Amino acid sequence: MTEEPSARNTSGKGAPGKGASAKGASVQGAASQGVDPPLPVIRGYKLSRVLGHGGMSTVYLGEQESLGRDVAIKVMLPAALADEVSRRRFENEARTIARLEHPNIVSIFEVGRTRDGLPYYAMPHLARGHLGQRDMTKDHTRIRATLRALLSALDYAHARGVIHRDVKAENVLFDDAERPLLADFGIALRRGFGPRVTTAGLAVGSTAYMAPEQARGEEVDYRADLYSVGVLAWEMLNGQLPYNAGDALSMAVMHAQDPIPRLPPALRHWQKFIDKALTKSPKQRFRTAQQMLEALDRIPQRDAPSGTNAVASLQRGIGGVRRWPGTVWVGIGLVGAALAGAALRNANNDEAPADRFFRATQSDMSTALPSPVASNGSVLATDPTNAMLRAAPESAAERWVAAAERQLRQRNLTAPKGDNAFDSLVAASRTDPAHVRLPATIGALVAAFGSEAERHLRNGDDKRGREYIER
DSSP, X not given: OOSSOOOOOOOOOOOOXXXXXXXXXXXXXXXXXXXXXXXXXXXXXXXXXXXXXXXSEEEEEEEETTTTEEEEEEEEOTTTSOSHHHHHHHHHHHHHHHTOOOTTBOOOOEEEEOTTSOEEEEEEOOOSOBGGGOOOTTOHHHHHHXXXXXXXXXXXXHHTXXXXXXXXXXXXXXXXXXXXXXXXXXXXXXXXXOSOOOBTTBOSXXXXXXXXXXXXXXXXXXXXXXXXXXXXHHHHHHSSOSSOOSSHHHHHHHHHHSOOOOOOGGGGGGHHHHHHHSOSSGGGSOSSHHHHHHHHHHSOOTTOOOGGGHHHHHHHHTTTOOOOOHHHHHHHHHHHHHHHHHHHHHHHHOOSOGGGGGOOOHHHHXXXXXXXXXXXXXXXXXXXXHHHHSOOOOOTTHHHHHHHHHHXXXXXXXXXXXXXXXXXXXXXXXXXTTOTTHHHHHHHHHHHHHHHHHHHHHTTOHHHHHHHHHO
């Protein structure tokens, strides 16, 4: 659980008696003066300290005594859930969220009430920090992997009728394996359950990431979460938010009215994705998390590693897996050795100087193209300058490389037969191993294999994961 919970609202249960209400007032008074109130008493848990304060809750570090494990316990403030109806709604929603079992969603261990009748829920204590504390601007592979994890989590939650409504950097936490997890569905709303929840007329959520319709207090659907993911994508790419203002209201107005900012030239290949995610009208946004995932995979891999870094890209792609069997690491070593050996053989078999790749020589210009023929059939003298202006003959492997690039965008890595990136690149390397785009395309495929291997192994499908490693 993050140590910087932000203000949010929910519905829940548990009406305290008069004594509890008086104690609740004193708790609020102590918190407002910057003094931590007495720790709540919760059966089965031993609380040790405050991790953070939010506008609607306080998060404590505790120990679950029956299992001896550290947990984060979020206790709602009395003012957040003023009556029994709201407290019961909160508990019902918390139980709904507790049923979300996904590798990239922080789980809820237990829902209950403190001795004073305040609703709480317990979850894992994740002490590795949140996304807002990380700089990923130079690591686009990590950015893509993080976005895939969040979109996968949202796709799973949305399919079960749950909208997060507060996707932001502070709610993306990391476990000990550096896996990103989406946390704090504390203001989540099941589709069709009822109107949005507000406090004192303020829109729920964090305005730095809030969709325009949410800031205006309108009904929201899954597309509001996807807007927030677009803000996160911009932030990870640039190291700052797309809109900045001195107060929450001004920030919300910027999201609702200001044009979508332009990315710097080096990141322009992301602009179409950002424009679709941050469009003001929900109708023009990505319809689903799955559609957004597919668009993410179509973003050109200009940050993809070259062929000489293929082994490194594989390691990055599966870097989150910390406890693979030893046989798997042996397999990776063999793959790396094979790649390195192939590169060495290609280098030894190439009789031309290395820098010849970058410049045309006199012999290239005079022999690479057929000599021009006059109308009477005589051969004309070749002008090297004119020869340079002519189009070089297309490599026989071009169609295979182009097909592989398309198949990578479609995520057709090893299937279907005859229309997948692996088979296309094998054919390209046999036809013309010196093709100019072949190394980068192979590197992108290896990185994709690594990501797929990680995903299948995390989901417990060791057989499928190893198949990608063997590829």
